[in-house]
Amino acid sequence: MNTTWRVERWCVFELALPGMYDAPENRGARVVFRKGDRVVVAAAFGVSGGTPRIRFMPDEEGEWSYEVTGVPAGGEPACGSLLCTAPAAGNKGPVRVSGERSFAYADGTPYYPFGTTCLHGLRRENAAHTVASLTQSPFNKVRISVGLSAAEPELQALEEAIAALMQKGIEAELLLDIEDRDQGGIARKQRTGREGGPESGQRDGWTPDGGPEPVEQAGSTPEGGPELRQRDEWTPDGGLEPGERDRRLEQLAARFAAYRNVWWALRPGDQGRNGCSRSWRERERLLRIIRENDPYGHLLTIHSDEPLTDFGDRAITHVSLRSGDPSQTSAYAQLHGKPVILDECGCEGNAPAREASLPGEEMVSRIWTAVCRGGYAGHGEMLLPGAKEDAAYEEPGGLTGRSEDDSLTYAARIGAASPAQSEESAASRAEAPNPGAEGEAAAPGCIAAPSRGNTCWHTHGGAVRGEASARIAFLRGILEAAPTGLRYMPEFYDAATIGMDGVYYLQYFGIHRFPYRQFELPEGRYAVDIVDTWNMTVLTLPVLYEGSMRIELPSQPYYALRIRSTAAREGALQGAAISEKDREALRQRAEENDNFIRPAKRMGAIGTEGAR
The missing domain is CATH 3.20.20.80 (Glycosidases)
Incomplete structure (x- = not known):
């Protein structure tokens, strides 16, 4: 029998094998798919109480032929063809x-x-x-x-x-x-000690x-490597x-x-x-x-x-x-x-183990650090139901005593627009507005809380309840908006940094509360954003920088700095092509603030050096 099927590229084509393939001698049956010189072999699998099947993912558009192997003596091979069509929107392949x-x-x-x-x-x-x-x-x-x-x-x-x-x-x-x-x-495991019991x-x-x-002892070579x-x-x-x-x-x-x-x-x-x-x-x-x-x-x-x-x-x-x-x-x-990928770097939670009881800030910080170290890290959550946990996760910033007010204070100090007015303000971050179960309100930006029971996301699934997920959405948006080809930059030895020379820099400070950062960047003009990774705000500074620059920071933990070349983003960055008159007006507005740190005349060699 020869039948032509249609299947979208990178989608699943499934074929139920005829009854003769149920015989023991044919349990290893395979289906050979051909397109031109290409040959792809798909193995059959058994379904309990059902007909054996094969599944195939065509990765090239056009007509494929197929033939089933392992036919009993006297039987006819099952064969056919399929037409692989173009992928639909959103289908990007594996x-x-x-x-x-x-x-x-x-x-x-x-x-x-x-x-x-x-x-x-x-x-x-x-x-x-x-x-x-x-x-x-x-x-x-x-x-x-x-x-x-x-x-x-x-x-x-x-x-x-x-x-x-x-x-x-x-x-x-x-x-x-x-x-x-x-x-x-x-799978289910039993926690064991070092001796096996x-x-x-x-x-x-x-x-x-x-x-x-985890075992803490690591091996080494005689040379110490x-x-x-x-x-x-x-x-x-x-x-x-x-x-x-x-x-x-x-x-x-x-x-x-x-x-x-x-x-x-x-x-x-x-x-x-x-x-x-x-x-x-x-x-x-x-x-x-x-x-x-x-x-x-x-x-x-x-x-x-x-x-x-x-x-x-x-x-x-x-x-x-x-x-x-x-x-x-x-x-x-x-x-x-x-x-x-640090697929398990700890869990936001309140479980009785060190790595399963992290506050949301630490969970988010670990993921930011991994990204700015040239890798990736996965989210984990082990929030067990309980009144204490619910109270601890009621308000953003509650575990550190820091809130969006800190970002507003810093914005006023440097004379910039408030974070709410920036291109990636809290209003533009990912939202999950569904209400919590049993009439409970979900934390801002989080998935609804599950019904009560001895469950948690990491082991049982259901719903994400912690604060980290919204902050991860914020980071994902920043990274996906960045140019491709970023590399880890070890030359910035004291802060995790990824970037592209002269084009883009993303630097994360973690728990460190730097008052300022100094850079010597390639020729060009740069826009600077102060990123509050916990409150999910991006504050774009009102001036452009070039050459040797000093950037004032709010001296708070969990901040990041993003620097982008205006030449690489021409037309995309608001203010990148502003006139000299408008630039001077922005500078004057910033300097009218009492907390603005003046340039060299009042502070010697420090200040807003590098700003233009």
């Missing part, structure tokens, strides 16, 4: 690595991963609520834990959720838990990934025989590989438990199984809490780490030569 530090969609559009972890949020009972929350959030990637013996209803729910996320442009990273001991099929007084799952605290570890310890796989485990991994990869928004991550178990370990050679084999059953080359990594893990295997596309120290992101990127 995400790929672009260079040593970046990502991009298949159509060339830059991709900046702003992910979150929601281990069990796409299980059947949670999926609808979690997907609804993700579509209203700033996150363009979600990490989900999947066990190898997941039951068919759970896999079907996961498929539906991944398809829904794909339509919304949200990537889904599948954490393939090799241990797989949970009866429901989604459960720690007394501890409860399951209080660390961000439900595993142990870092040693890339060639072996990693893994925990037992919950009773699956090696052959059965490999077969289930093959089936899982074949089932989900055709979704353009899927990423893969092997998730090692608790390191060192019971002395059980798997060699690097076995890990290579697991990576190979995924690659052989994913002909599209989706992003693939190993999630590790050891920065010195060897990520050099060619199958590994990027580095995924669990680390609470984003200041080392640039060092990790230099060490491994691949993009770095």
Whole structure:
């Protein structure tokens, strides 16, 4: 039988195989797709109680032919053709690595991963609520834990959720838990101590990934340099025989590989438990199984809490780490030569563990630091229901005693327009206006609070409740508005900086309260923005700078500085082409403020040097 189908580029073509492929000798059936000289082989996967199927993601427009292999003696091969049409609006294709530090969609559009972890949020009972929350959030990637013996209803729910996320442009990273001991099929770990037994007084799952605290000891070479570890310890796989485990991994990869928004991550178990370990050679084999059953080359990594893990295997596309120290992101990127994502850098929350009880400011600061160190970091939230937590997260800025008034005070001091009048004011940031459950009001810019129960976003999904998500939306907007090709700039050794020489600079100060910053930039004129990362305001200074410049700052934590060349942004920046008369009027207005710091006549060599 020869049938022609139509399918959009980078979308899913699904084919149910005829009944004769149910025979044991044909369970390894594959479908060969051809277009010109190109050949793509898609493996079949079984559906419990149903007909075997294959899924294919055409990545090139035009006509493809296909033929099913593994036909019993006397049977006729199933064959046909499909017409791949142009992608619809919003369909940019799968995400790929672009260079040593970046990502991009298949159509060339830059991709900046702003992910979150929601281990069990796409299980059947949670999926609808979690997907609804993700579509209203700033996150363009979600990490989900999947066990190898997941039951068919759970896999079907996961498929539906991944398809829904794909339509919304949200990537889904599948954490393939090799241990797989949970009866429901989604992995569940038990917190363990250094000696392998459960720690007394501890409860399951209080660390961000439900595993142990990270091992602090790192290896070194005799010369004192870092040693890339060639072996990693893994925990037992919950009773699956090696052959059965490999077969289930093959089936899982074949089932989900055709979704353009899927990423893969092997998730090692608790390191060192019971002395059980798997060699690097076995890990290579697991990576190979995924690659052989994913002909599209989706992003693939190993999630590790050891920065010195060897990520050099060619199958590994990027580095995924669990680390609470984003200041080392640039060092990790230099060490491994691949993009770095701190997928678990801690959780905004109130859980009884150090990295699961961060205030929102620290969560946001870690993500800003990773970005301005040339990498990325993921969001985590473990806010457990309770009156104390609700009170703590009631007002923005409540944990530091700082609010938008500080930005207004600084604006008055330098004579600039208030942040509310700037191009990226609080009024223009991402909003999520849906009300909270049970009549509760959600925090500004946050997703509605869930109904009461012993749940949190990191493990159960449902709804994002913390303050960090709105601030992450603000950062994402800044980064996506920046020119492409930014690099980490180690020459600014005392503040994390990314930029492009003579064009763009984004510098983050974290907890440091600098009173001013001095720069010596290439020839040209520059517009300067003071960014309050917590209150989500951008204050554009009223003068343009050039050459050697000194920029006054509000001496508050969690601020950033953005410097943009007017030549590179001609016509895009309001005030970039202002007349000399208007520029002088702006300067006079600024100097009329009593707190304005004068130039060299009153302050010697310091002041607003560099402003024009």
